[in-house]
Each structure stands twice: as structure tokens, then as C-alpha cells.
Amino acid sequence: MSGTAYLIRGATLPDGETTDLLVREGRIAERGAGLSDRGAIPVDAAGLRALPGLVDLHTHLREPGFEQSETVLTGSRAAAAGGFTTVHAMANTFPVQDTAGVVEQVAALGAAAGYATVRPVGAVTVGLAGERLAEIGAMARSRAAVRVFSDDGKCVHDALLMRRALEYVATFDGVVAQHAQEPRLTEGAQMNEGALASTLGLAGWPAVAEEAIIARDVLLAEHVGARLHVCHLSTAGSVDVIRWAKARGIAVTAEATPHHLLLTEQLIAGDAALDPDAVGHRGYDSRLKVNPPLRRDEDVRALRAAVADGTIDIVATDHAPHPVESKECAWAEASFGMVGLESALSVVQAALVDPGHLDWGDVARVLSRTPAEIGRVPGYDAPFAPGSPAHLTLVDPTARRRFGRAQLRGRGVNSPYLGRELPGRIVATFHAGVATVLDGELQTLPTPTDHEVA
Amino acid sequence: MTGLRHLLASADLDRASAIALLDTAEDMADVATRRVPKLPTLQGRTVANLFFEDSTRTRLSFEAAAKRLSADVITFSAKGSSVSKGESLKDTAQTIAAMGIDAVVLRHAASGAARVLAESAWIDAAVVNAGDGTHDHPTQGLLDAYTMRKARHGADSRGQGLDGLRVTIVGDVLHSRVARANLGLLPTLGARVHLVAPRTLLPFGAEQWPVTTSSDLDAAIADAPDVLMMLRIQQERMHAAYFPHEREYAGFWGLDEERFARLHADTMVMHPGPMNRGLEISAAAADSERSLVLDQVANGVAIRMAVLYTVLSGGRHAGAREAGAA
Ligand SMILES: [Zn+2]
Numbered sequence: 001m002s003g004t005a006y007l008i009r010g011a012t013l014p015d016g017e018t019t020d021l022l023v024r025e026g027r028i029a030e031r032g033a034g035l036s037d038r039g040a041i042p043v044d045a046a047g048l049r050a051l052p053g054l055v056d057l058h059t060h061l062r063e064p065g066f067e068q069s070e071t072v073l074t075g076s077r078a079a080a081a082g083g084f085t086t087v088h089a090m091a092n093t094f095p096v097q098d099t100a101g102v103v104e105q106v107a108a109l110g111a112a113a114g115y116a117t118v119r120p121v122g123a124v125t126v127g128l129a130g131e132r133l134a135e136i137g138a139m140a141r142s143r144a145a146v147r148v149f150s151d152d153g154k155c156v157h158d159a160l161l162m163r164r165a166l167e168y169v170a171t172f173d174g175v176v177a178q179h180a181q182e183p184r185l186t187e188g189a190q191m192n193e194g195a196l197a198s199t200l201g202l203a204g205w206p207a208v209a210e211e212a213i214i215a216r217d218v219l220l221a222e223h224v225g226a227r228l229h230v231c232h233l234s235t236a237g238s239v240d241v242i243r244w245a246k247a248r249g250i251a252v253t254a255e256a257t258p259h260h261l262l263l264t265e266q267l268i269a270g271d272a273a274l275d276p277d278a279v280g281h282r283g284y285d286s287r288l289k290v291n292p293p294l295r296r297d298e299d300v301r302a303l304r305a306a307v308a309d310g311t312i313d314i315v316a317t318d319h320a321p322h323p324v325e326s327k328e329c330a331w332a333e334a335s336f337g338m339v340g341l342e343s344a345l346s347v348v349q350a351a352l353v354d355p356g357h358l359d360w361g362d363v364a365r366v367l368s369r370t371p372a373e374i375g376r377v378p379g380y381d382a383p384f385a386p387g388s389p390a391h392l393t394l395v396d397p398t399a400r401r402r403f404g405r406a407q408l409r410g411r412g413v414n415s416p417y418l419g420r421e422l423p424g425r426i427v428a429t430f431h432a433g434v435a436t437v438l439d440g441e442l443q444t445l446p447t448p449t450d451h452e453v454a
Numbered sequence: 455m456t457g458l459r460h461l462l463a464s465a466d467l468d469r470a471s472a473i474a475l476l477d478t479a480e481d482m483a484d485v486a487t488r489r490v491p492k493l494p495t496l497q498g499r500t501v502a503n504l505f506f507e508d509s510t511r512t513r514l515s516f517e518a519a520a521k522r523l524s525a526d527v528i529t530f531s532a533k534g535s536s537v538s539k540g541e542s543l544k545d546t547a548q549t550i551a552a553m554g555i556d557a558v559v560l561r562h563a564a565s566g567a568a569r570v571l572a573e574s575a576w577i578d579a580a581v582v583n584a585g586d587g588t589h590d591h592p593t594q595g596l597l598d599a600y601t602m603r604k605a606r607h608g609a610d611s612r613g614q615g616l617d618g619l620r621v622t623i624v625g626d627v628l629h630s631r632v633a634r635a636n637l638g639l640l641p642t643l644g645a646r647v648h649l650v651a652p653r654t655l656l657p658f659g660a661e662q663w664p665v666t667t668s669s670d671l672d673a674a675i676a677d678a679p680d681v682l683m684m685l686r687i688q689q690e691r692m693h694a695a696y697f698p699h700e701r702e703y704a705g706f707w708g709l710d711e712e713r714f715a716r717l718h719a720d721t722m723v724m725h726p727g728p729m730n731r732g733l734e735i736s737a738a739a740a741d742s743e744r745s746l747v748l749d750q751v752a753n754g755v756a757i758r759m760a761v762l763y764t765v766l767s768g769g770r771h772a773g774a775r776e777a778g779a780a
Pocket of ligand 1: 179
């Protein structure tokens with residue numbers, strides 16, 4: 001409960017300073033060495049990194065409509081387990097989050113669950129159909145205060161509609177988050193286009209289908225003077241386009257997912273023998289099927305370098321839970337997507353921190369501060385400062401563990417990391433002063449009462 | 455390779471295993487010439503033909519092969535079932551498995567389906583890939599290799615590879631599992647493969663395969679390959695901007711009578727069937743003495759007998775995954 005006070009002792013902040021933090025009434029009450037507990041519950045953070053609460057700009061919570069995959073409650077529990085305190089719930093629900101009513105419902109479900117701040121993303125077009133603008137103004141003005149608009153899962157491919165969307169969304173200080181995928185170039189696409197896809201007999205998803213849309217969109221954003229956010233960059237060519245656009249002063253931000261920073265298409269050919277206990281992937285392992293697809297090793301390296309030099313602004317999970325039967329089938333029949341909230345920080349550590357691309361201050365930037373800025377989420381601009389909301393997570397970066405089903409706290413188990421050894425462990429997460437994770441254990445919050453939502 | 459418990463992809467076969475299979479097929483072909491063309495070898499064993507995609511030719515060939523080995527055959531045809539809304543591979547496999555099956559012959563529209571089934575825990579039977587999407591069709595690759603070896607070495611085929619054989623494959627390589635089946639096997643046996651197609655029908659990245667590629671059929675014919683394999687053009691390609699229309703395709707990449715007349719005397723003509731006469735191959739070429747099309751069909755049964763025999767006598771009841779090397 002936010003009524004409970006916690007005294008976090010000896011945490012190392014992202015900038016390297018070691019301090020105590022007193023969390024009381026939802027805020028950072030005091031910060032400094034040797035604070036006295038005054039009845040607060042002590043939390044020993046010696047050797048742990050304190051990070052600001054993580055903010056995910058790209059989460060699929062599936063509710064309303066696809067509750068067999070995930071609900072706002074289960075998804076925000078997964079978020080808390082991964083150190084997140086805010087998630088942006090993508091609009092491809094059923095009904096689609098294209099009206100004030102639906103986004104308010106999702107936000108209310110998030111508030112009732114209490115594990116994280118749930119910021120609904122509004123659809124750009126009605127029903128994600130790519131034909132007419134959704135009621136963007138009403139969603140922005142609603143109690144959900146939507147600032148990120150996306151047809152994610154689908155690309156706003158019509159150039160005129162995209163232009164209008166950029167302009168209209170800018171009217172409300174929002175941002176269009178584009179899922180960059182030229183639809184005709186990716187009809188039936190199954191994996192990255194290349195020699196491997198040709199060998200495996202899987203229809204190719206060419207890099208140019210992503211890069212061409214990004215190139216068009218940055219030029220549109222420049223032309224109309226609006227900001228643009230590009231979801232899940234996956235190719236080296238996309239990095240080049242974003243780098244060029246930023247050098248030109250275009251207001252574009254870009255994200256990469258943890259999986260595109262760690263995994264390559266080569267895994268789809270299988271790296272495990274027929275041994276059922278083997279760690280790794282069997283051939284055509286549908287857990288690796290994701291959109292955009294896993295790319296080549298040189299793309300992974302380009303993405304890492306781009307996060308390191310700031311060309312890519314943020315890391316976002318694209319957490320995409322699916323029921324088991326959607327993945328227990330042949331590759332072409334399987335759904336696209338993987339869960340990512342619970343593993344995100346570990347994968348970022350493995351892909352970016354341990355190899356030396358980022359320090360923990362950078363991690364705080366790409367996983368908390370900048371995504372909060374892009375989404376206009378208040379409360380993340382001065383983490384750890386007395387008076388700021390107590391959104392924070394404590395991480396043990398020295399831990400190593402075999403990632404398993406026990407780590408997955410949402411409804412989806414479609415994680416490509418099961419069985420893989422990953423670094424780092426979330427020891428505690430505080431959302432507005434509420435301990436959602438403590439001693440590495442997801443906490444049980446008071447059950448949300450039945451709430452009537454319009 | 456580690457024993458032949460399954461046959462999932464032609465590239466999984468090493469040279470020795472491939473030659474052993476071809477040699478076994480020689481023995482099986484001999485059976486066909488007997489008064490009673492049947493062996494008791496697989497008596498009491500059950501083979502399930504799981505056809506999620508219609509292919510009468512391949513299904514009949516596998517059925518004939520299983521019956522000549524005295525196996526019981528169950529056939530499941532999920533006709534018309536398509537990717538995404540089709541019968542679940544898992545459910546069907548488990549249903550069939552509950553009937554006590556020793557081998558599954560799987561035809562499926564999704565690439566990798568046979569491998570997914572073989573590596574799953576859904577079923578414990580041997581899996582033979584009878585065509586998966588645009589990925590592979592290993593018994594087709596084997597029967598093509600067998601046909602080429604027979605045409606070259608005749609009665610002295612046993613023990614031979616295809617060393618030095620020059621095979622030119624023409625047409626829709628992009629969508630062809632037959633082409634991939636041959637590509638996965640022929641280089642292993644020592645053959646050199648050349649692909650000829652318009653750029654739209656050559657797979658992206660094919661230059662990284664162990665083949666040469668070009669778009670000039672006339673030059674390829676002048677090069678006097680040992681085998682010219684014409685691939686079928688599917689109706690659905692006609693309207694998807696792979697080429698302007700049939701006549702233009704036939705004009706550049708069809709084995710018409712004029713090109714057929716220019717073929718080197720020793721060049722053999724193959725086609726996996728069914729043929730579009732007048733499109734990728736002329737009737738004269740298809741029915742000529744140099745056409746091996748009917749041999750391919752006949753050899754298919756012997757190859758499938760050899761494959762079923764090999765995976766089912768491979769000691770799966772010994773429990774060891776490595777048991778039963780071919
Ligand atoms: Zn997306």
C-alpha cells in the first residue's frame with residue numbers, strides 16, 4: 001500500500017552514487033546517507049542498482065477482447081515483475097482503442113489493478129482499418145489523456161492519411177508511433193528476406209519494406225513539422241535513415257526491442273538437436289516468429305551501435321502475449337509476437353550493458369526517462385529527487401539465472417528466452433510507493449473491486 | 455548425420471546415407487519385377503499418410519510403396535484445409551498417434567511442418583516429409599537423383615554418386631520445393647546445379663547457395679547440360695507480376711520445340727509433373743525418348759519403399775535416437 005513506508009538502504013543510483021531512499025506516501029520522501037527508518041520497512045539494497053521505474057512505450061495488454069492472451073491485470077503484473085511502472089497499452093484490442101470510452105476503460109482497469117500506470121495508446125484510424133482518422137482529440141482530452149497514437153500491428157501506409165495523422169495528432173501534443181511495414185512488399189511474409197528464408201522456404205519480409213516507410217515518414221514529419229516515433233526498428237538500413245533524419249533536425253524518435261538487440265534469424269534454422277532437453281531452438285521454433293522479423297547479425301550490431309550513440313532513443317518491449325495453441329503449430333500458422341516485459345531488462349543488460357554499449361545511466365534514459373518524455377508521462381523527469389513519485393526498481397546485475405516459466409508472470413508463455421541463461425534480476429519494484437515486487441517476489445495487491453466502466 | 459529416424463529435408467542426408475538409400479531403392483525396384491511384387495518386411499507396421507494438402511500423385515506413390523512392403527496404411531486427407539484455419543497439425547498427429555502408428559508421411563502447406571512434427575513431443579513415430587510448403591520434398595529429390603543415376607549408369611548404378619553431372623533447373627525456383635529438394639541433395643552427390651529463371655522467380659539470396667544462376671535458357675541449352683529439369687508454372691503466379699503473361703514466359707523460359715531441337719543429344723529432360731504442356735514444356739519434349747518423366751513416376755515408388763524401409767527398420771524400438779544409421 002502507498003501508506004506503507006520503505007527505507008531503501010545503500011542503493012546505487014544510475015549515476016553511481018550510493019544512497020538511502022525513504023519512500024513514503026507514494027513519493028521519495030528523503031534521500032541521503034544514513035537515513036533513520038522511523039518505522040519504515042527496511043529494504044537492503046547493498047550491491048543493487050536502483051533504476052527509475054521502467055516505462056514501456058510498446059505493450060500489448062490484449063484487453064478488451066483477447067483476454068485468453070492477456071488482461072490488463074496479468075499484463076501489468078508481468079510489467080511489475082520486469083521492473084516496469086508504466087506501460088503503454090497498444091490499441092489493437094477488440095473493440096479497438098479508437099474511442100474515448102475504450103481508452104478510459106483500459107486506463108481504469110490499469111488503475112484498479114495497481115501494478116503499473118497503464119497509458120492507453122489510441123488508434124490512429126478507426127478500427128485500425130487505415131481509412132478514417134479515429135477520434136484522436138476525444139481520446140487526448142479523455143481521462144486517459146492519450147498522447148501516443150498508433151495502428152501498431154498495421155502500418156498507416158496511405159501517405160495522405162499519414163500526413164494528416166501527423167498534423168492532427170500534433171494538434172494535441174501527441175505523437176504518431178508508426179509500425180513501419182509496407183503492406184504489399186510483405187504479403188504473406190514469414191521471416192527476414194534473405195538466403196536463409198529462401199532455404200527454409202519461408203516467404204521473405206524484406207528490409208526495404210520497413211526502410212521505405214521510415215524514409216517516407218521522416219520526410220512527411222519534416223514537411224508538416226510534427227513529431228514522429230518509429231516503432232521497433234529492425235534493420236541497419238532503418239538506422240541509417242533515422243540517423244540521416246536526426247542530422248537534418250527532423251523530430252523523430254526511434255525504438256528497438258530487446259529481441260531485435262539480441263536474437264538473429266539464424267536461430268530459426270534451429271540450434272538444438274533433437275534432444276528435447278537441449279537449451280536453444282528447434283528448427284522453425286515458432287517462439288521466434290515476430291513482426292518485424294528477427295534479422296541478420298549485422299542488423300543486430302547496427303541496432304546496438306545506434307542505441308549506444310543515441311540514434312535509437314529507447315528500448316520498448318513489444319510484449320505480445322499469445323495463447324499456447326497460437327504457437328503450437330507449423331511456422332506459417334503461428335501468430336507473430338513474443339512476450340517481453342519480464343525479460344526486457346535482462347536482455348538489455350546482456351545485449352547492451354555487459355558488452356559495454358550502455359552504462360546504467362543510459363539504461364535509465366532508454367528505458368525510463370526518454371520513453372516517458374515521448375509519451376508525455378509525468379513523474380519521470382527527476383527520479384530519486386525528494387518529492388518525485390516513487391517509481392523505481394532495484395536490480396541485482398550480478399545475478400545470472402536460467403530464464404524459465406517461473407519468471408513469466410503474465411498469461412503468455414511465448415518467450416524465446418525460456419531455457420536461456422540471462423543476467424540480472426529484479427529484486428524490487430515500487431510503483432508510486434507501492435511495492436509490486438519485493439525480495440524478488442511479485443506482491444499480491446488488494447484484489448481490484450468490481451468496477452463499472454462505461 | 456545421426457541415423458535416419460526421420461526424413462525431413464534432403465540436405466540432412468550425407469553422401470553415404472543418400473547413396474545407401476538409392477541402393478536400397480535399386481533392390482526395391484527389383485521387387486517390382488517379381489511375379490508377386492511384395493515384400494513381407496513391414497508386416498504388422500502401420501504407416502499413416504497425413505495429407506493436409508491435396509496431392510493424389512504423391513499420396514498414391516507412398517500408399518503403393520507401403521503396401522508393397524506389407525505395411526498397413528491409414529490415410530488422412532484434410533482436403534481443402536488451409537494454413538491458419540486448417541485442421542491443427544498437433545491435434546491430428548495426436549489422434550493418429552493414438553491409433554498406434556509407426557511412421558507418418560506428412561504433406562503440409564507450411565514449410566517446416568514435418569520438422570516441427572518430428573521434433574515435437576506430440577508423436578513418437580518416424581516422420582517422412584512428403585512435401586512441406588515451399589521448403590522441401592526429399593523423396594522427390596531422391597527419386598530425381600535415382601532417375602539421373604539410372605540414366606547415366608544403368609545397371610551399374612549401385613554405389614555411384616552423381617559426380618560431375620551437370621543439372622540445369624529451369625523455371626519457378628522461388629516457389630518450388632522440388633527445386634529445393636534437388637538443391638539439397640544433388641551437390642551432396644557431386645552434381646553441379648545451374649538455375650535458370652527470370653529474376654522474379656529466383657529466390658532472394660540464391661547467389662549464396664552452392665549453385666550458379668542465370669536468366670538465359672538458350673545459353674544454358676547451348677552449354678549442353680546432362681539434365682534439363684523444367685519446373686511447373688503454377689496458375690496463381692500468372693497474375694502476381696512475376697512475368698507479364700504466359701506467352702512471354704513460354705517464349706523466354708519454355709522448352710518449346712525449337713529449343714528442344716537444339717538440345718545436345720545427351721541432354722535428358724525431366725519434369726516433376728504435372729506438366730503444363732505448351733507452357734514450360736512442349737508436348738514433343740515431354741513425350742520424347744529423352745524425357746525421363748515417366749521414369750520419375752515409376753522410380754518414385756521404389757524410392758518411397760526404400761525410405762519407409764529405412765526409417766522403419768532403423769531400430770526405433772531400440773529407443774536410441776542414433777540407432778539405425780542407413
Ligand atoms: Zn508493431
